[in-house]
Amino acid sequence: MATKRRKRRAVKSTAAxxxxxxxxxxxxxxxxxxxxxxxxxxxxxxxxAASEKLAAATEGALAAQRxxxxxxxxxxxxxxxxxKPSPGQMSRAAxxxxxxxxAPAGKRVSANAKRLSRPGK
Numbered sequence: 528m529a530t531k532r533r534k535r536r537a538v539k540s541t542a543a544x545x546x547x548x549x550x551x552x553x554x555x556x557x558x559x560x561x562x563x564x565x566x567x568x569x570x571x572x573x574x575x576a577a578s579e580k581l582a583a584a585t586e587g588a589l590a591a592q593r594x595x596x597x598x599x600x601x602x603x604x605x606x607x608x609x610x611k612p613s614p615g616q617m618s619r620a621a622x623x624x625x626x627x628x629x630a631p632a633g634k635r636v637s638a639n640a641k642r643l644s645r646p647g648k
Contacts, residue, residue, distance in 0.1 A: 544633035547640040554643035591628035
């Protein structure tokens, strides 16, 4: 029972973090525009944004792959024991894969929202 509540909180937490994306975009756009006006190759914030996106996508893909692999192992172990998964179990498994994929992006969006919201940035 307690683990179900923790999982629900984790999913809500990831969704709440991703909801900060418009705030990060609003803070970052003027900075990116100013950097683009100075140099065609961008500045520090441009490089940081690009590298964070690449890192988050890579981490998310690996986390999703890891969770999908764990789901397959659970499925085949259950199949060997003579049980078949219910539709609810399949849907929760898909949700875990999606949440694992989005968690790294949520962490970065949350960190960027804090960093860019500080005065002087």
